[in-house]
Amino acid sequence: AQRVTQPEKLLSVFKGAPVELKCNYSYSGSPELFWYVQYSRQRLQLLLRHISRESIKGFTADLNKGETSFHLKKPFAQEEDSAMYYCALNSGSARQLTFGSGTQLTVLP
Amino acid sequence: DAGVIQSPRHEVTEMGQEVTLRCKPISGHDYLFWYRQTMMRGLELLIYFNNNVPIDDSGMPEDRFSAKMPNASFSTLKIQPSEPRDSAVYFCATARTGAETQYFGPGTRLLVL
Numbered sequence: 481a482q483r484v485t486q487p488e489k490l491l492s493v494f495k496g497a498p499v500e501l502k503c504n505y506s507y508s509g510s511p512e513l514f515w516y517v518q519y520s521r522q523r524l525q526l527l528l529r530h531i532s533r534e535s536i537k538g539f540t541a542d543l544n545k546g547e548t549s550f551h552l553k554k555p556f557a558q559e560e561d562s563a564m565y566y567c568a569l570n571s572g573s574a575r576q577l578t579f580g581s582g583t584q585l586t587v588l589p
Numbered sequence: 590d591a592g593v594i595q596s597p598r599h600e601v602t603e604m605g606q607e608v609t610l611r612c613k614p615i616s617g618h619d620y621l622f623w624y625r626q627t628m629m630r631g632l633e634l635l636i637y638f639n640n641n642v643p644i645d646d647s648g649m650p651e652d653r654f655s656a657k658m659p660n661a662s663f664s665t666l667k668i669q670p671s672e673p674r675d676s677a678v679y680f681c682a683t684a685r686t687g688a689e690t691q692y693f694g695p696g697t698r699l700l701v702l
Contacts, residue, residue, distance in 0.1 A: 512689060523592075524632075524680065524693040531689070566632060570689060576622065576645065577691060581631035 482507040482571040486580035493557050494588050501552040501583045503541075503567030512570040513550040514577070515541055519563045527552075527565070537561070557587045593694035595681050601700045607669040610697045612681030613662055620684040622691060623656055623666050627677045638664065671701045 483506045493499045505511060515527040528536045530543040530550060541552045550567060567580040594613040602608055614621050622637040636646040641658045649656070653672070658664040668675055678698050682691040 514689070516693075523695045524682075526690050529689060576634055576637055578634070579624075579632040 482511075482569050482578045484567050484569050484578050484580035486565075486567055486583050488583045489581065490584050490586070492586045492588060495559055496556050499554050499557040499561070499585065499587075501565050501567075501585065503550045503552065503580060505548050505550065505567075505569050507548075507569060507571055509571065511543075513541070513543055514568045514570065515539070515550075515552050516566045516568055516579075517563050518566070524566070557585075559587045559589060561585060562587045593681055593683055593692055595679075595694035595697050597697060598695060599698045599700075601702065602671055603702050604672055605670045606701075607667065608671045608675075608699060608701075610666040610679050610681075610699070612664045612666070612694060614664070614681070614683035615685075615692055616662070618683035618685045618692070619661070620686070620691075621658060621664050622682040622684075623664070624680040624682065625677045626680060626696070632680070635666070668699075671699075673701045675699065676701050 485504045487502055513530045516524050517527040518524045528534055539552055539554045541550050543550050564582050564584050566582045568577040570577055596611045619640050623635040624632050625635055626632050635648045636656045637644055638658045654668055656666045678696045680696045681694040684691045
C-alpha cells in the first residue's frame with residue numbers, strides 16, 4: 481500500500497533563510513508526486529509536480545527514488561510562503577491521491 | 590469558470606442530525622473526490638467517482654456516511670446521524686481524464702455539537 485510521510489507538523493524559519501519541507505513515500509510502483517499548498521482561508525491548490533520539473537514561486541522538489549523522497553525546497557523563504565503544505569502521491573491510473581499529514585510553514589519576519 | 594463549488598461553506602449542527610454537503614465540479618471534469626481534513630489525521634480520501642460511478646469508497650469511515658453523484662454536475666456527501674467526531678473540513682476535488690492535477694473546492698467546515 482502507498483504511504484506518504486511528512487515528519488514535521490510545524491516548521492518555522494526566518495525570512496530570507498532556506499527552507500526544506502520533507503516528504504518520504506512508500507510505493508512499489510512508479511510514483512507521481514505532487515506538492516499542494518493551502519494558504520490561510522484559501523482552497524488547496526497544486527504547487528508543483530515532479531513530472532514537470534518546474535520551479536513555482538521559487539520552490540523546487542526533486543524526486544529521489546533511492547531515498548524515496550520528494551523534499552520541497554526554497555533558498556530564500558518569504559513571509560507570503562507561510563501556509564500548510566501537503567505532499568501527495570498518485571499511485572497509478574486511478575487518479576486518487578494519497579496525502580501526507582501536512583507541514584505548517586511559518587516564515588517569521 | 591468559478592472552479593469547484595461547495596455548499597454550504599459552514600455548517601453547525603447538533604449530534605444526531607442529518608448533514609448534507611454539496612459539490613458542483615468543474616465542467617468537463619469526470620473525476621470527483623471527497624476528502625476530510627482534520628488536525629489529527631490531515632487529508633483523507635473518503636470516496637471518489639469516475640463518470641458519476643463510485644470507484645473506491647474504502648475511505649468512508651462507516652455506514653453513517655454516504656455519497657452520491659446523480660449526474661455529472663452534482664454530488665452530495667451525507668452523514669446520518671452526525672456525531673461530534675465528524676467535525677472537520679470536507680473538501681470536494683475534481684479532475685479530468687489524462688490530467689494529474691486535482692482542483693479543490695473551498696471546503697465545508699462542519700461542526701457537530
